[in-house]
Amino acid sequence: MQLIEVTIDSLAEVGYVGTTLAEIARRAGVSPGLVAHYFGEKDGLLEAAFRKLARAVAVNARKRLALARTPRARVQAIIDANLGPENFDKRTGIAWLAFWGQVLHVEGLRRVQTAYQRRMLSNLRSDLRRMIPGEAARSLAAMIAAMIDGVWLRAALSEWQEADSESAQGLLTAFVEGRLRELTRPQPADGLELASGRVGARTAPARDSVRVINPATGEELALLAVDGPAQVDAAVARARLAQQAWAAKTGAERGRVLQRAAGLLRERNDELAELETRNTGKPIQETRAVDVVSGAECIEYYAGMAAGLAGEHLDLGPKAFGYTRREPLGVVAGIGAWNYPLQIACWKSAPALACGNAMIFKPAELTPLTAVKLAEIYREAGLPDGVFQVVQGYAQTGQLLSRHAGIRKISLTGEVSTGKAVMTDAAASLKQVTLELGGKSPLIVFGDAHLENAVSGALLGNFYSAGEVCSNGTRVFVHRSVRVEFIERLRTRIAAMHIGDPLDPRTQVGALISAEHMQKVLGLIARGRAQGARLVIGGGRVTTGALGRGCFVAPTVFDACHDDMDIVRQEIFGPVMSVLEFDGEEEVIARANATEFGLAAGVFTNDLTRAHRVIAQLEAGTCWINHYNITPIELPFGGVKMSGLGRENGRAALEHYTQLKSVYVAMADIEAPY
Numbered sequence: 001m002q003l004i005e006v007t008i009d010s011l012a013e014v015g016y017v018g019t020t021l022a023e024i025a026r027r028a029g030v031s032p033g034l035v036a037h038y039f040g041e042k043d044g045l046l047e048a049a050f051r052k053l054a055r056a057v058a059v060n061a062r063k064r065l066a067l068a069r070t071p072r073a074r075v076q077a078i079i080d081a082n083l084g085p086e087n088f089d090k091r092t093g094i095a096w097l098a099f100w101g102q103v104l105h106v107e108g109l110r111r112v113q114t115a116y117q118r119r120m121l122s123n124l125r126s127d128l129r130r131m132i133p134g135e136a137a138r139s140l141a142a143m144i145a146a147m148i149d150g151v152w153l154r155a156a157l158s159e160w161q162e163a164d165s166e167s168a169q170g171l172l173t174a175f176v177e178g179r180l181r182e183l184t185r186p187q188p189a190d191g192l193e194l195a196s197g198r199v200g201a202r203t204a205p206a207r208d209s210v211r212v213i214n215p216a217t218g219e220e221l222a223l224l225a226v227d228g229p230a231q232v233d234a235a236v237a238r239a240r241l242a243q244q245a246w247a248a249k250t251g252a253e254r255g256r257v258l259q260r261a262a263g264l265l266r267e268r269n270d271e272l273a274e275l276e277t278r279n280t281g282k283p284i285q286e287t288r289a290v291d292v293v294s295g296a297e298c299i300e301y302y303a304g305m306a307a308g309l310a311g312e313h314l315d316l317g318p319k320a321f322g323y324t325r326r327e328p329l330g331v332v333a334g335i336g337a338w339n340y341p342l343q344i345a346c347w348k349s350a351p352a353l354a355c356g357n358a359m360i361f362k363p364a365e366l367t368p369l370t371a372v373k374l375a376e377i378y379r380e381a382g383l384p385d386g387v388f389q390v391v392q393g394y395a396q397t398g399q400l401l402s403r404h405a406g407i408r409k410i411s412l413t414g415e416v417s418t419g420k421a422v423m424t425d426a427a428a429s430l431k432q433v434t435l436e437l438g439g440k441s442p443l444i445v446f447g448d449a450h451l452e453n454a455v456s457g458a459l460l461g462n463f464y465s466a467g468e469v470c471s472n473g474t475r476v477f478v479h480r481s482v483r484v485e486f487i488e489r490l491r492t493r494i495a496a497m498h499i500g501d502p503l504d505p506r507t508q509v510g511a512l513i514s515a516e517h518m519q520k521v522l523g524l525i526a527r528g529r530a531q532g533a534r535l536v537i538g539g540g541r542v543t544t545g546a547l548g549r550g551c552f553v554a555p556t557v558f559d560a561c562h563d564d565m566d567i568v569r570q571e572i573f574g575p576v577m578s579v580l581e582f583d584g585e586e587e588v589i590a591r592a593n594a595t596e597f598g599l600a601a602g603v604f605t606n607d608l609t610r611a612h613r614v615i616a617q618l619e620a621g622t623c624w625i626n627h628y629n630i631t632p633i634e635l636p637f638g639g640v641k642m643s644g645l646g647r648e649n650g651r652a653a654l655e656h657y658t659q660l661k662s663v664y665v666a667m668a669d670i671e672a673p674y
């Protein structure tokens with residue numbers, strides 16, 4: 001036994017070629033003759049060592065399988081057995097790598113490897129078959145096995161920089177969750193293909209229903225029918241009729257309906273917050289305090305504005321005057337993202353309805369539930385039928401809206417690529433567009449800042465809603481003089497954060513929206529490590545107890561980041577903060593602006609002159625001085641550069657939901673030359 005352990009040590013340290021009988025004997029303190037006596041040639045000893053490693057995984061898998069109660073848990077047991085911390089370490093990994101290099105040339109090693117693979121595949125296949133059809137089970141089992149090997153290989157080749165046991169397990173789990181969800185979804189139905197012939201531009205295959213999942217538990221919450229061309233056409237026709245009557249009401253009348261809706265939202269705050277938490281995985285302490293309330297505040301704000309909508313009077317001398325009328329656009333559409341489903345539906349519908357438009361709203365496929373509740377509430381508040389309607393579906397349903405000739409404006413919250421697609425689609429009917437897109441915003445902490453406030457700002461700007469906030473300040477530039485202290489304070493406060501069941505009022509960090517999204521976030525964390533960022537805290541999935549069923553990722557901070565790292569350039573939309581050090585004001589402004597995005601920016605300093613000077617130079621639509629991520633309805637919100645077009649909230653949004661009519665009024669006879 002001791003000789004086998006020594007062999008594994010030797011393989012890990014000096015590799016296959018250096019592991020000779022003499023070397024093993026030297027390490028074990030015995031004579032080479034004794035080693036040869038027990039194991040014959042070197043290959044015999046290596047085969048025994050390989051068997052030992054493979055057996056360790058098998059024993060581990062057996063133990064875990066004995067505890068697993070469902071087919072899904074058994075699949076997880078196999079993943080965890082292969083990637084668990086007991087096996088997934090540098091010594092074992094390098095030894096495996098050495099063996100794999102020889103498998104094709106040494107018959108004994110090949111036998112061990114074949115048996116190990118066969119066992120893993122047959123276990124996986126038999127459990128997967130209980131969840132998905134046979135052929136799909138076979139191919140998913142092969143994919144899982146390939147990914148396990150791939151993760152080992154990449155980890156070993158990167159000297160264990162690229163992944164640790166936890167993130168490797170996270171990656172595989174997210175992959176399996178994603179594939180299973182995909183494979184258990186209802187298959188495409190006939191008749192949902194787009195009629196326009198531009199089917200090639202679709203971003204996902206047509207499907208006939210939306211399965212709604214709680215990302216904290218994997219539980220199914222609802223199954224909704226997808227709305228296709230017929231339903232969208234019908235909604236537009238209904239909206240067109242309803243809009244005319246709605247626009248004919250006075251602003252004050254419209255305002256009263258909206259006020260009642262805001263009141264109902266407040267009354268139903270807890271019930272709606274719970275639904276939002278179940279669907280998004282966000283902590284109930286957030287959804288109760290923010291999601292519903294900020295929607296209600298927005299509706300109240302525009303309810304108050306509705307009666308005050310007005311054009312201008314223009315004096316054109318004694319013989320004429322002019323005036324402008326601010327008129328509704330007609331039927332408009334809103335398309336929402338999944339991070340603040342109810343809030344987004346309110347932010348879009350409130351100004352639209354206040355101005356006399358009718359709105360058709362499509363929530364994100366992952367979070368379609370609270371928009372339906374909002375429609376109920378509007379109806380109960382007295383909004384005429386057809387003025388606010390919800391259609392459900394995937395990107396194709398969104399496209400039906402952005403391409404519809406009967407819709408005059410589209411307001412999207414989503415990714416940059418979706419913004420471009422929507423704008424392209426809207427061009428054919430010259431629709432107006434408001435685009436609230438992604439960001440990679442800078443948060444700058446100068447040396448004279450109130451450091452504890454700056455830390456609070458950075459925490460709010462990175463970990464609220466598990467980091468799934470478009471305006472997050474994920475590039476945290478900290479002045480060299482305070483960086484070390486800043487990091488220490490961050491670490492202490494993050495270590496005390498409570499990650500847990502989103503429905504538990506103590507929970508401060510809930511689940512990410514889906515397994516696929518978690519996979520993307522974990523992948524970027526792995527890239528951060530591989531590219532040399534220093535992990536301060538977090539860095540992986542949280543799977544303690546029941547959290548293992550959900551998509552939980554620990555709040556993560558990277559220090560020693562550089563401007564060209566992927567984690568610094570790409571929007572992660574998860575709980576990952578990158579800290580970057582800077583020296584001078586001009587330098588930090590240039591670095592903060594060196595991004596295609598321009599959604600938000602923050603500055604922490606006690607030097608007021610500097611605060612305004614710096615903010616004026618930052619290329620961002622929404623900025624904060626000595627705070628971060630606070631969005632009062634009175635302040636317009638939106639981005640510049642690739643982060644979007646137009647504004648939501650504030651008086652500015654009224655301009656995006658109305659069009660001007662200019663009227664010339666003659667007060668004298670006409671002088672005509674003919």
Ligand code: NDP
Pocket residue numbers: 203335336337338339340362363364365366393394395396397398399402412413414415416418419421422435436437438439469470471571573599638639643644
């Ligand atoms: P997506 O862009 O993937 O989706 C947004 C919405 O657009 C969804 O309802 C989606 O439907 C729909 N959609 C997708 N493709 C098309 C298309 N071709 N035509 C019409 N509609 C389409 O964004 P996410 O839902 O993933 O949200 C995350 C993104 O939103 C992040 O980039 C984030 O920064 C951004 N965001 C921006 C905010 C802002 O105010 N600036 C606020 C919040 C988020 P389906 O979901 O069914 O595919």
